[in-house]
């Protein structure tokens with residue numbers, strides 16, 4: 271077994287004009303772990319995700335993936351390496367089935383050779399169905415994606431990331447806009463995905479719900495990680511209450 275984090279963002283600094291959105295934050299994403307990044311508005315959570323995916327270039331600090339320094343690689347290259355970010359409103363082909371939408375996620379990454387197409391297609395369909403089962407969406411596999419609710423679209427996107435062989439999945443407020451029951455379903459799916467060996471990291475405000483599902487938590491304030499550890503301990507930490515009360 272390889273130890274050490276799958277991904278590490280180390281002492282990241284990022285400024286916008288005079289504002290230090292990130293001020294030396296260090297976080298790790300471990301394979302098999304569901305990691306939470308919490309913190310009040312403006313503490314730098316989204317900026318951190320943008321730096322990890324390469325959409326924003328850090329002013330200082332480094333990013334390692336499987337021990338390799340990827341601090342200066344392009345976003346598409348990071349994606350190709352297996353670092354995938356999901357979006358608030360996933361784009362789907364409305365009239366295609368849920369299963370076909372998941373399969374399309376893979377085809378964007380690799381096109382099977384024509385002579386191997388049938389075999390490749392069957393394998394892909396199996397893989398896509400397995401992913402749908404894992405995120406609890408298999409019962410909808412043949413429905414048009416346009417029929418899915420907002421929460422179910424997020425599950426679909428997660429299944430897509432899985433079949434595209436994401437090794438790190440980053441999510442910015444996955445629970446936003448979902449009712450508590452759906453949010454719980456999504457977090458349970460994220461946990462199941464992590465347990466398959468993927469490193470999952472979510473930025474989230476819905477701490478009440480997320481806490482039951484995550485393995486490790488970081489709490490950010492003013493661009494720094496100020497508390498980290500087991501989720502229950504992090505949220506009992508006096509500094510966390512102080513930061514939220516101070517808002």
Ligand SMILES: Nc1ncnc2c1ncn2[C@@H]1O[C@H](COP(=O)(O)OP(=O)(O)OP(=O)(O)O)[C@@H](O)[C@H]1O
Pocket residue numbers: 286289290291309310311312313314315316317318
């Ligand atoms: N492109 C940008 N240009 C200028 N300032 C920015 C930019 N992006 C973020 N900021 C600022 O950087 C700080 C950190 O923002 P960020 O969005 O990372 O925080 P956050 O913790 O994700 O907040 P929220 O929970 O509200 O999404 C904020 O003060 C924000 O206004």
